[in-house]
Amino acid sequence: MDKVKVAVIGPGNIGSDLMYKILRSRHLEMALMTGIVESEGIKRARNMGIKTSIEGVNAVLAEDDIKIVFDATGARPHLQHAPLLKEAGKIAIDLTPAAVGPYVVPCVNLDKVKAEPNLNMVTCGGQATVPIVYAINRVAGARYAEIVACIASKSAGPGTRQNIDEFTQTTARALEVVGGAKKGKAIIILNPAEPPIMMHNTVYVEVEKPDLTAIRASVEAIVKEIQSYVPGYRLVVPPILDDNKVTVAVEVEGAGDFLPKYSGNLDIITSAAVAVAERLAQMTLLKEGVA
């Protein structure tokens, strides 16, 4: 068997979308879906022949062969889950705002943080924009990065709505810590238009070296890398230069696995989480192969 067993905690929209993506993976085996109550998500997983439990994190801890755990619950539950999973020797991929471990954006810093027991997926806006800032920073130096993420109202769940500040604050920090900008700022807008709009992100960067050719090449290269795990990621406005301000716009169309295609904001974070798990699984399989 050349697959690593994984579990998903939290059978909501994000958890269910993760499940579909894991089922397609060459390196991951969807071994368990857990929640804390009998729910639609649990039923859905069970009907698809996946083992389920309503014992939450305990069901995951009871299974030694589960190596990687996606947490799609909330910040508060994850703070409880994180030490338990670590103690049990399982890697946690955290899709909540808890940020127990370092931020990870697969095409930017996975190599740096791959040995960590807990990895945080930042925010949807962070997954969409940090790579662009990183790509600009590596060739032009980013003094300041500002992003505007616009998502369809239908695609913003109650968690995001009740704590929208968490989005702006976490994303701004990731623009600095992962993207490399000296200072970051994030803005989020919800648009209720029907039919729902695709997730749209504008990135503005104040650069030290306004070399448009180098910036374009670097951005185009990173877009290709993101497309390898988020096929619906598109550059809609390639880098434009005004003095030392670079403007770039990208759109994200979801894969339509469990969530609708306009939920590119959710798709990019579940896709990135699965991309992280696949890398970690390959490393594990390689180690086992050697041993």
Add this chain to the structure above:
Amino acid sequence: MSDIKSIHIVDTTLRDGSHAVSHQFTAEQIAAIAGGLDAAGVEYIEVSHGDGLAGSSYNYGWAALGDAEMLKAASEAIKKGKLTVLLLPGIGTVEDLKMAADCGAKVVRVATHVTEADIGEQHIGLAKKLGMMAVGFLMMCHMAPPEKVVEQAKLFESYGADYINIADSAGAMLPEDVKARVGAVVEAVKVPVGFHAHNNLTLATANALAAVEAGATFLDGACRGLGAGAGNAQTEALIGVLDKLGYHTGVDFYKIMDVAEDIVEPIMHRPQVVRNAPLMLGYAGVYSSFLLHTYRAAEKFNLDPRDILVELGRRRMVGGQEDMIVDVAYQLAQMRGGN
């Protein structure tokens, strides 16, 4: 019904007017205007970047001063009135609100798109905890039917909002539209209701009156109408009109006219008249703050600003999506083989 009816005036020269001067108010100007408004008897004096706390940015334009400096300059000049700030969740955060309270803000207006009140729950909650007056401010109300406006107003009321402000942010409503929405909200909530007009279709004062007829008791205005797009209802004109109708506002008509003419008018970048592009904002239902950004994009991409505005309206862009102006202009230019 008592014979003397009162209307509370919220002057937003130093907030919505910030758009019209590309957010370049200086501390001296802020102190002079805030002090003048206060001496004239204006009850609520709104001071913020045009897009609210933390609005200073590439996307909305850099302000000459930081939020704290602006608020301190105003706070020191205000003796009786209440320093008011605007906060758009998604742009400003609870941290910005705490800073504003520390700088002397007594009132916060938490503004969301007309369908998204629930993103303002935490900010209204914090304002109440800080002992501030909190206002639920629904933007772009022309985009939603009265039932939807009512549903969202009730959400704000349930979070603890002290009054609900209905905003015609695109200056797109006709007096009947205003009456339908304001009237429905007045019926549905126990707290007072206010109205924020824009003059893009030259209806700002008429719409403010329609709101009063429908039961609104708070009205927004700006001296000389200074504001986004074609500007707001003109405070000094509103005071005169309300006085003729027998409403009490507590604002001295001569003094407010003097503030407008002697302090505000000399610092205006251009007369606040309804030129073609702002007229198109109202006609196409586009957020008034897009105006100056649209002029700049039209120049950069060699386009007619009206074409950009019509396309933004067609795509149903909401407040805060200033970034889409360049996106749309870029695409229009590509389609025409320009640039």
